[in-house]
Amino acid sequence: MHTDLAEKFGIQYPIFGFTPSEHVAAAISRAGGLGVLGCVRFNDPDELEATLTWMDENTDGKPYGVDIVMPAKVPTEGGAVDLDKLIPAEHRAFVNRTLDDLGVPPLSDDVEHATGVLGWLHSVARSHVDVALNHRISLIANALGSPPKDVIDLAHEKGVPVAALAGAVDHARSHVENGVDIVIAQGYEAGGHTGEIASMVLVPEIVDAVGDSAGVLAAGGIGSGRQVAAALALGASGVWMGSYWLTTSEYKLGSAADGPSSIQRALLGATSADTVRSRIYSGKPARLLKTKWTDAWAEPDAPEPLPMPLQNILVSEAHQRISAGSDPEVVAMPVGQIVGRMNEIRPVADVMAELVAEFESTVSRLDGLKG
Amino acid sequence: MHTDLAEKFGIQYPIFGFTPSEHVAAAISRAGGLGVLGCVRFNDPDELEATLTWMDENTDGKPYGVDIVMPAKVPTEGGAVDLDKLIPAEHRAFVNRTLDDLGVPPLSDDVEHATGVLGWLHSVARSHVDVALNHRISLIANALGSPPKDVIDLAHEKGVPVAALAGAVDHARSHVENGVDIVIAQGYEAGGHTGEIASMVLVPEIVDAVGDSAGVLAAGGIGSGRQVAAALALGASGVWMGSYWLTTSEYKLGSAADGPSSIQRALLGATSADTVRSRIYSGKPARLLKTKWTDAWAEPDAPEPLPMPLQNILVSEAHQRISAGSDPEVVAMPVGQIVGRMNEIRPVADVMAELVAEFESTVSRLDGLKG
Structure with missing residues (x-):
């Protein structure tokens, strides 16, 4: 599974794994993908600083990224x-x-x-950016629109590419105009913030719209090698997976003893x-x-x-x-439709190995259907 | 693009094209796919009889099918x-x-x-079945649930396979139990009646659920060879396309002079x-x-x-x-999210040739990404 984008990032597989858990993010990077740590839960910049220091020390020198939520328009600012x-x-x-x-x-x-998640406020998000750029991060992603122009410029000065989620072609075009390097085409089926257009339609539309001016990752509905192959068939340069890591062994947030x-x-x-x-x-x-x-x-x-x-x-x-609490019928959790395929707790490395193996066998199967 | 399912139906490409237009359906069959004529608009069985006779004479002896809408539960029957x-x-x-x-x-x-569309009534749908089985049809599809058991039995007696749409895994399982031969996994992005699960998630789920007991066609969001490749990557044995034919030159329903x-x-x-x-x-x-x-x-x-x-x-x-009327801002038309890719009027044969060529180039591209 070798794409130009994977080469650009110095990773083995173009599998970008978003997760709020530093343990999962580090394991994804160690397994050959790019672990992207969600920072929105860090209301205190010092806690983020300590966590990124831990990431630096626990990723075997492999690349990792951060996801910072900076809304394009914030209705209200304040403490x-x-x-x-x-x-x-x-x-x-x-x-x-x-x-x-x-x-x-x-x-x-x-x-x-x-x-409350103050990370959604510009002031807090900006402190996240400042903290993150002092670590050896390989990507800053923004889950809500393009980051502000000066954040993009700052990241580029430090040689860090910037990614932004898009649920519609217009958003993708606007990201590219704002200097975003990687568009994450997030389909309706995805967990967390999503638009109305499903991946099957959205991904090739965004690929065609941005052309060579940005890489495109497919997000939404991905939890098997067949789905990775489908995403790359649609023209994506890689995949962005979030939900699927929630049932890995390394995910301990909110865990029972x-x-x-x-x-x-x-x-x-x-x-x-x-x-x-x-x-x-x-x-x-x-x-x-x-x-x-x-x-x-x-x-x-x-x-x-x-x-x-x-x-x-x-x-x-x-x-x-x-x-x-401990009631599985009362939880508040963003997750995508891929949750139907999340049926056992497994280590990140096993998930990654299975994604890669099934991708390879899927491509071989398709090759056999050619005229 | 050679799958076992295509071989079973004696068609060149596993591209099933649903359309209410006999001109489009015949052109799809002539171009190597399987044209499936939607019958719901024929309130008068004699009109359907005449149209299927026309289909017999205008498909160069190639296979075609019919789609008859038989709701699993009809709240009300009557004239x-x-x-x-x-x-x-x-x-x-x-x-x-x-x-x-x-x-x-x-x-x-x-x-x-x-x-009104009386085709949605059991009595009318049954007369459609009777008419259709007197023609050389290769498929009876039902856009709403499994057909009644005696319809399935009757079709099987005549050697005609039966297909049914499914928007969820449970529906697919129940279709197979009822004797349906082909499950059409219809994603959220599709036009007409749809469920909530998008194709990226739904198709492999249904493929895994039905195993070898039925063929699976992917429906929803398909209008390019990349999307056909994605559908087959997800495990489908073929694709079911509906919306995309509405902008072919052969589609004349509701047409201006x-x-x-x-x-x-x-x-x-x-x-x-x-x-x-x-x-x-x-x-x-x-x-x-x-x-x-x-x-x-x-x-x-x-x-x-x-x-x-x-x-x-x-x-x-x-x-x-x-x-x-003639106002394009006031129309009442089922169509899927693929409408964003429907940007010119073209002959069915051109659409089919492009689907096949892009499928082949997509598979070659994926092959280059293998480890």
């Missing part, structure tokens, strides 16, 4: 306390009532209450039909695992989700309570 | 007049008001008013973002071209669409009025 005031009481009451109805325990007194966490147990049991695309996680449409929590927000009495970043601030403590 | 009484006055008033607002002319007095019809002009101008999935066409979720007509049904004052078959009876005369 958690200011923003807090903008949340209607009706919304807070609904969240509290729902958590009680679902039997989610309150946080224990000694836990620091979450203040032993064995799979309640989130992992929920993912293992889900089919491809068990996701919903909703604004309840962040304020923008994102695909989530369908659970009693998402069901509650779909009831007629549920309020409309708030705009970004307010919605996440509204639900951040709820997410914390849910994560601390 | 158009009985069913008419079940439609609320509020719905009729909304349709009439909307057509007036959009400037759609009334039908001229000498035109027979449409009574000269040049492209208003529907074709609307399709040529649309991007992949210009579709909606809605119940307004038939009562079941179907992907349609987004136009002022679909926009009107998305307004807060619009009524909820009725269940199948009432919704189609409600809108059938509206569809007739819209088709007779």
Whole structure:
């Protein structure tokens, strides 16, 4: 599986693995892909600094990247306390009532209450950029639109390419105009923030639209070598996988003391039909695992989700309570339709080896169909 | 592009082309694919009889198939007049008001008013089966669930394989249990009736679920050789294309005297973002071209669409009025997200040649990426 893009990044396989876990990201890089650490959960830049130092030391000198969420348009800026005031009481009451109805325990007194994903604020995202550029990163990705021009320029000065997610051709064209080097064509089936166009249509459209001016990674619905082959058949130079790493052995976030966490147990049991695309996680449409929590927000009495970043601030403590709980039927987790193929906990290296082997056998099979 | 399935059907390429136009269907078969004539528009069995006789005479002896819509569960049976009484006055008033607002002319007095797609009724669909089995058809497909058991048995007695659309793995499994020979895995991106799972995820899931007990065709989002290669990479034995033929030169339904019809002009101008999935066409979720007509049904004052078959009876005369009109911004047309790639009117033979050539070059390109 040798593409020009893999060569450019000095990686063995053009498999880019997005994950909030440094253990998973490092394992992806060690296995020949490019691990991309999601930084949005690091509200404290010092914690990110320590984690990236750990990445430097645990990737066998192989390349890795970071994903920093910088919304193209931020409706509101400010500290958690200011923003807090903008949340209607009706919304807070609904969240509290729902958590009680679902039997989610309150946080224990000694836990620091979450203040929401401040990484979605420009000020915090910019501190992430500054921290990351002091480490040997090979990619800065942005999950929401093009990064600001000065961030792109700064990254380019340091020789770091910039990637941005696109759910439509227009977004991809605008990324390229803004100087983005890699467009991640994220289809409807993907987890997290997604648009309406499915990968089968979106990927070749974006490949054709950007031409030679950017590399294109296919994102959404990828968890097997057949799907990697399909993505490359559609013209992508590589793949961007996120959901599939959530059920690897190295993923320990929200984990129970032993064995799979309640989130992992929920993912293992889900089919491809068990996701919903909703604004309840962040304020923008994102695909989530369908659970009693998402069901509650779909009831007629549920309020409309708030705009970004307010919605996440509204639900951040709820997410914390849910994560601390142990009910796999009540989890709050972005995941793509590929969840139907996530049926066992395996090490990253096994996943990677299987992706590569099935890619090779798929290409051989296709070769046999040629005229 | 030689698959076992193509060999089984005696066709050159495993490209199954669904179309309501006998001219397009015959051209697909003549070009080496399998043209599948959609029968739902034939309320009169004699008209279908005449059309299939024409197909027999205009396909150079090559195989062709028919698509007959037999819903697994029909809420209501009866003639158009009985069913008419079940439609609320509020719905009729909304349709009439909307057509007036959009400037759609009334039908001229000498035109027979449409009574709705009675093909969706079991009684009519069964007469289609009886007519079709007296012709040299190579496939009976059903766009809504498994056909009734006695229809499957009757087809098998005559040596005709049966295909059924599936938007989820459970449907595919149930089709196979009911004796269906070919499962059409129809992804979210497809035109007409679709489920929620996109092709990238759905196709390999269904391939794995049915194993050797049925062939699988990938449907949804296919309009280029790269997409055919992606579908076969995902494990499909062939592809099922519908939307893409609507902009072929042979497609003359609803056509103006000269040049492209208003529907074709609307399709040529649309991007992949210009579709909606809605119940307004038939009562079941179907992907349609987004136009002022679909926009009107998305307004807060619009009524909820009725269940199948009432919704189609409600809108059938509206569809007739819209088709007779000439405004490309007011059309009522099922089409998939691939509409963004439908940018010129071309003969079926040219489309087929390009699909095959691009498939071959894609497979060669993938072969160059192997380890």
